[in-house]
Amino acid sequence: MKCRDIREMFSPYLDDELSQEERARVEEHVRACDKCAEELRALGSVVDMVRGMPPAPVPQGFRSRVMRAVEKEARAPIRKVLRGYRGLAAIAAALLLVVGAYLTVAGLPFPAAQGIPESAHVGSGEVAVGDAGEAMYSKVAAPEEELAEPADMQMAGLGVEDVLDLYERKVIRNAFLRLEVEDFDESYRRIITIVKGVGGYVQQSTFRTDEPGPEGQGGYKSGRLVLRVPSEFFESAVEEIGSLGELRDREITGQDVTMEYYDLEARKRNAERQEQRLLEILAQAKTVNEILQVERELARVRGEIEVYEGRLRYLNNVTTLSTITVELSEAREEEEPASPGLWDRMTVAFRDSIRAMLDLAGRALVFLAAAAPVLLILAALWLAYRRFRGRAGA
Amino acid sequence: MVNLREISDEQLVMRAKRGDTDAFGELVARYEHRIFNLAYRMMGDPEDGADMAQEAFLRAFKALRGFRGDASFSTWLYRVASNVCLDELRRRGRRGEVSLDAPLTTEQGQLRREVPDTAAGPAEVVERREAEALVHRALGLLPDDHRLVVLLRDIEGLSYGELAEALGCPVGTVKSRLNRARAKLRELLLSAEPEASRVVKGNERGGAR
Numbered sequence: 001m002k003c004r005d006i007r008e009m010f011s012p013y014l015d016d017e018l019s020q021e022e023r024a025r026v027e028e029h030v031r032a033c034d035k036c037a038e039e040l041r042a043l044g045s046v047v048d049m050v051r052g053m054p055p056a057p058v059p060q061g062f063r064s065r066v067m068r069a070v071e072k073e074a075r076a077p078i079r080k081v082l083r084g085y086r087g088l089a090a091i092a093a094a095l096l097l098v099v100g101a102y103l104t105v106a107g108l109p110f111p112a113a114q115g116i117p118e119s120a121h122v123g124s125g126e127v128a129v130g131d132a133g134e135a136m137y138s139k140v141a142a143p144e145e146e147l148a149e150p151a152d153m154q155m156a157g158l159g160v161e162d163v164l165d166l167y168e169r170k171v172i173r174n175a176f177l178r179l180e181v182e183d184f185d186e187s188y189r190r191i192i193t194i195v196k197g198v199g200g201y202v203q204q205s206t207f208r209t210d211e212p213g214p215e216g217q218g219g220y221k222s223g224r225l226v227l228r229v230p231s232e233f234f235e236s237a238v239e240e241i242g243s244l245g246e247l248r249d250r251e252i253t254g255q256d257v258t259m260e261y262y263d264l265e266a267r268k269r270n271a272e273r274q275e276q277r278l279l280e281i282l283a284q285a286k287t288v289n290e291i292l293q294v295e296r297e298l299a300r301v302r303g304e305i306e307v308y309e310g311r312l313r314y315l316n317n318v319t320t321l322s323t324i325t326v327e328l329s330e331a332r333e334e335e336e337p338a339s340p341g342l343w344d345r346m347t348v349a350f351r352d353s354i355r356a357m358l359d360l361a362g363r364a365l366v367f368l369a370a371a372a373p374v375l376l377i378l379a380a381l382w383l384a385y386r387r388f389r390g391r392a393g394a
Numbered sequence: 395m396v397n398l399r400e401i402s403d404e405q406l407v408m409r410a411k412r413g414d415t416d417a418f419g420e421l422v423a424r425y426e427h428r429i430f431n432l433a434y435r436m437m438g439d440p441e442d443g444a445d446m447a448q449e450a451f452l453r454a455f456k457a458l459r460g461f462r463g464d465a466s467f468s469t470w471l472y473r474v475a476s477n478v479c480l481d482e483l484r485r486r487g488r489r490g491e492v493s494l495d496a497p498l499t500t501e502q503g504q505l506r507r508e509v510p511d512t513a514a515g516p517a518e519v520v521e522r523r524e525a526e527a528l529v530h531r532a533l534g535l536l537p538d539d540h541r542l543v544v545l546l547r548d549i550e551g552l553s554y555g556e557l558a559e560a561l562g563c564p565v566g567t568v569k570s571r572l573n574r575a576r577a578k579l580r581e582l583l584l585s586a587e588p589e590a591s592r593v594v595k596g597n598e599r600g601g602a603r
Contacts, residue, residue: 049583
């Protein structure tokens, strides 16, 4: 065996990492080869020298330094991940922004007339009506920007919104309530009291009474009331009526017609001026033909004025008086089933279970769909975190 | 309350994975001595060594979740510390920094930077220091991966199997690398001995530049 091959084994020999057989071979060789024996001895002393190096003491305060860094790391793992994935964080932030912007535009609660002094709303009360009302409100309010600002209002710093606030806001507000009450007549009386109390009136009411059942049960009453209340009492009236029974449905809508209202007023004024001019012309008319022509024109203008006035009256009515439609029905007592047979009960129970399962599956799907964007973001973050960790561990 | 000092590395690791920094603190207490000595000898300087040892513990803490216990914690920790040191040395190599122990080439040939050892003491201590300084310097002259394998074997006492895990290479590679490293070290020590002793004993040159 060559010396070189044997020397290859010196290190494992010194480290006692050789098999019995290999050990014997090394020992046999160095007994015969002085050079290799010398080499092994020298290598052994080198190993001894290295192993004889005294261990250095750990510097003072080393552990507390380490632990401070570790604590800091333990406290801020998320920040760390985000720092490592600025791009991803930016995308997530942008996504949130887009979603937020979309929701805002789509009409989540955000009053368009924010920050306007309360005194500006002369008698119109709050514009915000509730979620649904605001949704409609902001959509309707959007074209306001096309409204021509009166010249005297075009002051520096006065936007369309500010200008509008110098007018009285005209908002049509409607509420629809479906209530289940215990005693129809009692509830009806109380609704009337509420409406009268705020200076409103019942515009329309209809009733219906069920045919009584064979054992005298039933005979339930239901009905529909259309109420008009001054708009400043709209919310409180809706609240009060809604608390009379079990609220099954509630829909509140609002429509801002401020623009239309003042637009109509302006047109009406124009038409009136035109009427005035025509009357002056009429006074000076000389020929029958002239008179006829002017009167025809006058009739047209007056018709126009009437249309405007009618519409204005209507708008005044619906904006100063809000409409609340209430559907009342008496709660039915649990009907005694005519003790169905076992088979019927079984089929009913079976059907109900199937229906419940389908319903649940549907709900789960809807939930999944709703959660999908959030889950996507979470998944992205999780992947980022995993990659971050993987890199740190490498 | 469990006494952290009495439980195994594995249990401490499990606790630390759940964010228990006290458990990790106990692991630091158990290994700081070994990791610091490895880093110190790798970097050649106690301050750098402390920095690298700290970095190693911090990196280990961050990567703890990725540690699945295939190897023992100590071997894994050595691996992390080794990588930290090698990374830093590679970084410095690129930036052309000079270590105290790296040979400096001048027109008169190779010079070696020396740090004067002014600490006085009994002869025995001086002698031990002398030998230590000699080996320390020779180690510094080895290529990084050779120095690493020698340190892990002869200072930290890892077995060949553990070396393979800590270095991430097969046992065969460990064997040959260690053999070459020791042969190189032998050459360096034999050639450096006279000069090194002169410097430590005489000190008359007062720290060559």
